[in-house]
Amino acid sequence: MKKTVKAQINWIPIEDGGRKNILPVGMRYCPVIVFEVEQSGETLWSAEIYNTSIEGRISVADVSFLVDNAPQHLLQAGNKFSLYEGQSVVAVGTVA
Numbered sequence: 802m803k804k805t806v807k808a809q810i811n812w813i814p815i816e817d818g819g820r821k822n823i824l825p826v827g828m829r830y831c832p833v834i835v836f837e838v839e840q841s842g843e844t845l846w847s848a849e850i851y852n853t854s855i856e857g858r859i860s861v862a863d864v865s866f867l868v869d870n871a872p873q874h875l876l877q878a879g880n881k882f883s884l885y886e887g888q889s890v891v892a893v894g895t896v897a
Contacts, residue, residue, distance in 0.1 A: 804873045805865040810850075810884070810894035812858045819891045823860060826852050831867055832892075833885040836875045846871045848884065864896070 813819025824830045834848035847867040852860040866873065875882075876896055884892040 802873075803865050803869050804876050805863050806876045806878075807853075807897040808862055808864045808882075808894045809897060810852075810860045810862050810892050812860065812892045813890060814858065818889050820886070823855055823858065824850075824852055826855060828852070834864075834866075835883050835885065837881040837883075838875065848882075850884075861897075862894075864894070 830850045
């Protein structure tokens with residue numbers, strides 16, 4: 802079963818390798834997500850993210866994995882993650 806959590810996301814400025822624009826509230830965004838906690842294997846997972854509020858380069862978002870068989874246990878409060886577009890880290894976040 803798909804689990805959805807709230808997270809705070811800090812978007813990296815374009816001059817530091819991040820995105821030029823932060824996606825608007827409600828727009829679906831599906832980057833690769835990598836957690837700081839140990840992940841078993843080399844499998845990369847995609848997240849499904851919907852910003853619910855934005856202030857500056859920080860957003861609060863609903864975050865889930867794109868597929869049901871992803872490691873749902875990683876969506877625990879306090880876990881830190883990075884969002885990737887290709888090889889570039891575009892944002893870092895923490896599960897609320």
